Amino acid sequence: MTNTVLISVFLLIGLGLFFSSCKTYYIPVDSFKQQLSGFDSSHMREVTTRGPVGDRVTYKMYPIDTIHAVDKAGTPVSIANSPSIEVRITDTAHKKSLFYFDLLQFDGENIIGGQSRFVPSIKKKIPIRSVTTIEVQNGRKNFRYIQ
Numbered sequence: 001m002t003n004t005v006l007i008s009v010f011l012l013i014g015l016g017l018f019f020s021s022c023k024t025y026y027i028p029v030d031s032f033k034q035q036l037s038g039f040d041s042s043h044m045r046e047v048t049t050r051g052p053v054g055d056r057v058t059y060k061m062y063p064i065d066t067i068h069a070v071d072k073a074g075t076p077v078s079i080a081n082s083p084s085i086e087v088r089i090t091d092t093a094h095k096k097s098l099f100y101f102d103l104l105q106f107d108g109e110n111i112i113g114g115q116s117r118f119v120p121s122i123k124k125k126i127p128i129r130s131v132t133t134i135e136v137q138n139g140r141k142n143f144r145y146i147q
Helices: 003-019 029-036
Strands: 045-050 056-061 066-070 076-080 085-091 096-100 104-106 110-114 123-127 131-138 144-146
Touching: 029 066, 029 104, 029 131, 096 110, 096 123
Parallel strands: none
Antiparallel strands: 045 056, 045 144, 066 076, 085 096, 085 131, 104 110, 110 123
């Protein structure tokens, strides 16, 4: 291959990655509390996901089909919930925690969430009063809900 062909290939790969990158949205803390409030274990629905290698995991999630967020300019957006939606929570100590949105729960005081799709029973708890930023994006991982 000539240098021109190699440069063209790398340029095309770079452009493809740039245009397919994940866009980050924000959920204001009050909006997050509102969207996840009012649910308890009686509201949970059981779902099964299939991962990229065919693995299946069954767990319970809140019946939230649409996530309300804002973009960087503050424009409201609606995001369809899916097993690929990731949430990054930053606390007052600037510590970031990554969760899957459909593994999140909110008890009025704490955000409780699963950080692993493979072991959803392992949970992490973050006090809502310590949360400064909630970012959400479609991680474009090949997880799908199945019947």
